[in-house]
Amino acid sequence: MMKKISLTALSTFCLIALVSFIRPTETKAPLQRGLKTIIVDAGHGGYKKGTSGKYSDEKDVCLDIALKLGKKLEEAFPDVKILYTRTKDVHVDNRWRADFANKSGGDLFISIHANAMPPIKHTKYLGTRKETYYVKKGGKRIKKTRTVPRYSVYYTPNTTRYGTETFIWAADRTDEKEEFVVEQVGDSTEFVPDINDPEFKAKALLWTKKHFDKSLLLATLVEEEFASAGRLSTGVKQRTWEGIWVLQATGMPSILVETGFLTNPEEEDYLNSEKGQEEVSGNIFSAVKRYKETIEQKLNTGTSARIKPAATSRPTTVAVARKK
């Protein structure tokens, strides 16, 4: 009995401790809010052209699609703040993008990009040539000649690959994401977390995990929308190299959408056309709409169940093939 009382007392104490621990972050903690602020990020810009097709640069295609996406979001969700990392052809540092998203209290970060395949290298045998070289023999330099093959190297565009893919941060880098999730919580409240507190660490890990689930949900929905529009979706992937910063350093769910290959002539035309840009931004918009409904439903019903994409859930881990 005595033991039971002290246990109850102890758990009550723990509960109070936990509640008082949570309270300061309650209103603004990433888990507790719906979708209030969306950051729309057009990749590259200014002198950073990104990839290129025959006649267009990634930075311009990204900007057009990002602005169209933003407009659709503004019209559909007047209560949601839509912020842009750039609205013009200017260079924006990747660190600034993440910083801006964090300081603006973003709940979602959507980065728009376009893909490219590196050109194919060809080596053509042109015959032989004579080459002079020297050897040392008994303190003397002796001139010699030998016959070596001659090649010419040239490149042709790799036009075959096409399709879409959406990246989320690599789960094995959760530690790095967690750092920014913690900062984001710290920035958004007067509550100063002690990052060495094991309880806080556990919470930070949980938030990071939730962000991962949400990122995966949105990424999956985006690829589903692309597929249903007749595009070739190559799925959700984890990014471990280029573009990692905006995914890793944003303390919120974040995705990076590769909208197609500029090196593929049909996709370059599509991504530069009014129809194509309307469709691509429309697909991403529909995915955000479904995402918003899903997470708000979870908030309203208080379900803490893991968020799963509505349709077929894709594998979370896909090895990322190096693009360039």
Ligand SMILES: [Zn+2]
């Ligand atoms: Zn890019």
